[in-house]
Amino acid sequence: MPHRYNVKGSHMVHYIWSEKVEGMKVSRIRFQDINLQKPSWLAAKHSPLPPADRDYTTKAPCETCTSCNCTWSHVYAAGWMCLNEGCKEHFQLDGDTCTDLTWNPVWMNERTEWPQHIIPPFPLKPTPPLTDSNVPSLEEETSLSCWKGMVCPKCGRCNSRTKWDEWKCLNAACDFELPVTHTVFPARALVEKHGFEFQGQAISFDKCYAPVTKRETEWPGLWRHSTYDIPGGNVVSHFHANAVINQQPGGANEILEALQGSKLGMERFSMGNASAEGLSLVRHFAINYGMPYKYVVSVDSKPFSEAPPTIMNIVNRLTWAGKKVVNDGTYQQFNELLCLGYFENQSIGVSPITLTPLFHLLIQPTITNNKRHNQYHDDGEKDLGPTIASISIGGEAIMTIRMKAKFYFYPKGQTPETYDPLADIEPGTQLYKERLELARLYKAVQKQDEEMDEEEEEEDNDTQERTSPRRAYLRAKTALFAALANDKRKTAPVILSLDLKHGDMVVMHGHPLQARYEHAVTPKGKLRYGLTCRYVKPGNIPLAERWKGDFGIRAEDAYDG
Numbered sequence: 155m156p157h158r159y160n161v162k163g164s165h166m167v168h169y170i171w172s173e174k175v176e177g178m179k180v181s182r183i184r185f186q187d188i189n190l191q192k193p194s195w196l197a198a199k200h201s202p203l204p205p206a207d208r209d210y211t212t213k214a215p216c217e218t219c220t221s222c223n224c225t226w227s228h229v230y231a232a233g234w235m236c237l238n239e240g241c242k243e244h245f246q247l248d249g250d251t252c253t254d255l256t257w258n259p260v261w262m263n264e265r266t267e268w269p270q271h272i273i274p275p276f277p278l279k280p281t282p283p284l285t286d287s288n289v290p291s292l293e294e295e296t297s298l299s300c301w302k303g304m305v306c307p308k309c310g311r312c313n314s315r316t317k318w319d320e321w322k323c324l325n326a327a328c329d330f331e332l333p334v335t336h337t338v339f340p341a342r343a344l345v346e347k348h349g350f351e352f353q354g355q356a357i358s359f360d361k362c363y364a365p366v367t368k369r370e371t372e373w374p375g376l377w378r379h380s381t382y383d384i385p386g387g388n389v390v391s392h393f394h395a396n397a398v399i400n401q402q403p404g405g406a407n408e409i410l411e412a413l414q415g416s417k418l419g420m421e422r423f424s425m426g427n428a429s430a431e432g433l434s435l436v437r438h439f440a441i442n443y444g445m446p447y448k449y450v451v452s453v454d455s456k457p458f459s460e461a462p463p464t465i466m467n468i469v470n471r472l473t474w475a476g477k478k479v480v481n482d483g484t485y486q487q488f489n490e491l492l493c494l495g496y497f498e499n500q501s502i503g504v505s506p507i508t509l510t511p512l513f514h515l516l517i518q519p520t521i522t523n524n525k526r527h528n529q530y531h532d533d534g535e536k537d538l539g540p541t542i543a544s545i546s547i548g549g550e551a552i553m554t555i556r557m558k559a560k561f562y563f564y565p566k567g568q569t570p571e572t573y574d575p576l577a578d579i580e581p582g583t584q585l586y587k588e589r590l591e592l593a594r595l596y597k598a599v600q601k602q603d604e605e606m607d608e609e610e611e612e613e614d615n616d617t618q619e620r621t622s623p624r625r626a627y628l629r630a631k632t633a634l635f636a637a638l639a640n641d642k643r644k645t646a647p648v649i650l651s652l653d654l655k656h657g658d659m660v661v662m663h664g665h666p667l668q669a670r671y672e673h674a675v676t677p678k679g680k681l682r683y684g685l686t687c688r689y690v691k692p693g694n695i696p697l698a699e700r701w702k703g704d705f706g707i708r709a710e711d712a713y714d715g
C-alpha cells in the first residue's frame with residue numbers, strides 16, 4: 155500500500171448478518187467489488203482479470219427461520235442457521251451454537267450484478283474544491299467540503315485540511331500545494347438568514363439562570379454592556395456591538411475584512427496523542443501572538459512586533475473592555491492573543507473525526523445533525539491571569555457557561571449515613587435548595603436537642619417531643635438521596651448563555667470562574683473568528699521568548715468605546 159490510508163475502490167454490500175463467536179454477537183458485512191474491469195485491489199499480485207461472463211444466477215439455497223420468519227442464505231458449510239441476532243434460534247445448529255465458521259463455497263461464489271445505470275453518488279477521491287466560478291461564495295471557501303479533507307491529486311495520500319490559506323499534501327515525498335486566496339466577504343454576507351443589525355443599542359438575547367445575577371446594564375458610548383455575577387467573585391461581561399460601532403474606522407467590519415485578506419498562517423494543530431493511527435487534529439484553525447500560550451495544543455507564538463495592525467487593533471479594543479470590567483486597579487495588561495478561525499461546522503477542541511477524509515465523509519451526517527463533540531473547556535492554566543477578553547468576528551456564536559460536573563454533582567459516593575448536612579453548600583450545585591433546607595432542618599434538630607437536654611437536667615421529659623423536627627429532617631434527607639439517585643444527568647445545566655454577534659466582546663474575570671466553571675463557544679454560520687487576549691505570567695516562559703508579548707499603545711490611540 156502506498157500510504158497508511160488509501161482509497162481503493164467502490165464496493166456494494168452483498169450481505170449483512172450476525173455471527174456468534176465465543177458467546178459474542180458479531181455483525182458481518184460482505185462487500186463485492188463494483189468495478190470488474192480489473193483485478194480487485196485485494197487480489198494477489200498478477201491475478202488474472204475477473205471473468206468477462208459472470209454467473210449471477212447460481213445462488214446458495216435460502217431457508218426461512220420458523221421462529222423469527224427471517225430468510226437467510228446457507229452462509230456456512232456446517233449447515234443452515236438463522237442469522238438474525240435478535241432471534242432465539244440465532245446461530246443454532248442442531249440445538250447447539252455453531253462453532254465451525256467455514257464458508258459455504260456456493261455462497262462464496264455467488265455474485266450480485268451491479269445495476270450498471272447506477273453511478274456511485276460521489277467521487278471516491280475528494281479533491282480540493284476548485285473555485286473556478288466567477289461568483290465567489292462562502293460555500294466554495296469555508297463549507298464542510300473545504301475542510302473534511304482531500305485525496306492528493308498527485309500522490310493519492312488522504313489528507314486533512316491543516317492550513318487556512320492552502321491545501322497541502324502531508325506526504326513528505328509529495329510537493330502538492332494549492333494556495334487559497336480567500337474572498338473578502340462583508341459582514342452582511344455572514345449574518346444569519348433573516349438576521350438583522352442593530353442601529354441603536356443592541357437588544358440582548360442572553361439568558362442567565364440561578365446562581366447567576368445580572369447587573370444593571372451600562373451604556374458606554376453606543377455599546378450595551380451586560381454584566382453577570384457568578385458566586386465566588388466571578389464576572390462575565392458582554393459588550394454588545396451594533397452596526398454603527400462595527401462600521402467605525404478600525405471597527406469589526408474592517409477587522410473582518412483585514413482578517414480575511416491577510417494570510418495569518420492559521421493552522422489546525424495536531425493533538426499528538428492520537429488513539430488511532432494518523433493525524434489527530436483539533437477542529438479549529440489557530441495562530442498565537444505575544445507570549446506563548448498552550449491551549450489543548452502548543453501553538454507557536456509570533457511576537458506582537460510582527461503582528462499585523464488589525465491584531466494590535468484588537469488587543470487595543472480588548473484592553474479597553476478588560477479595563478472597564480477590572481476597574482479596581484488590579485487589571486493586568488494582556489500580553490497574549492490567540493486567534494481562532496472556524497469554517498462551517500467547526501468549533502473549538504478536539505475533533506472526533508480526525509483520521510481520514512473518508513472518515514469525514516462517513517461521519518458527516520452526524521455533524522450536520524449538530525451532535526457535536528464536547529467543546530467545554532476552561533482557561534484556568536495556572537500561569538494565566540484572572541482576566542480573559544475575547545471578540546467575536548464574522549458569523550454568530552453562542553457562548554455557554556456551566557459548572558464543572560465534579561463540583562456540581564458533589565458529594566459523590568456519599569450515603570445518608572456519611573452525608574454532612576452542614577458541609578459547605580455552594581449556590582448553583584445540584585439540588586442546592588433541597589440541601590439548604592436539609593441544613594435548616596438539621597439545625598432545628600440540634601437546637602431542639604440542646605433545649606431538651608437542658609430541660610432534662612431539671613425534669614424527666616417525654617422523648618416523643620423530640621421526634622417531630624427529627625422526623626422532618628430524616629424525611630427530607632431520604633427525599634434528597636432519592637432525588638440524587640434519580641438524577642441521571644452527566645453534566646451540569648447551563649447557567650449563562652450569551653448570544654455573540656459580529657463585533658461583540660466578552661470579558662471573563664475571576665480565577666474561580668476558570669477553576670469551577672467551564673465554557674463553550676459554538677459558532678453558527680460558515681465563517682467566524684474568535685480572538686482572545688490573556689495575561690500569561692512570565693515566570694514559566696523562557697527568557698528568550700518573553701519579549702514576544704511586549705507592545706505599547708500610545709495614549710492618543712487607545713480605544714475608548
Ligand SMILES: O=C(O)CCC(=O)C(=O)O
Nearest residue numbers: 494533544675684685686
Ligand atoms: O471565541 C471563541 O471562538 C473561543 C474562545 C475561547 O473559548 C477560548 O479562547 O478559550
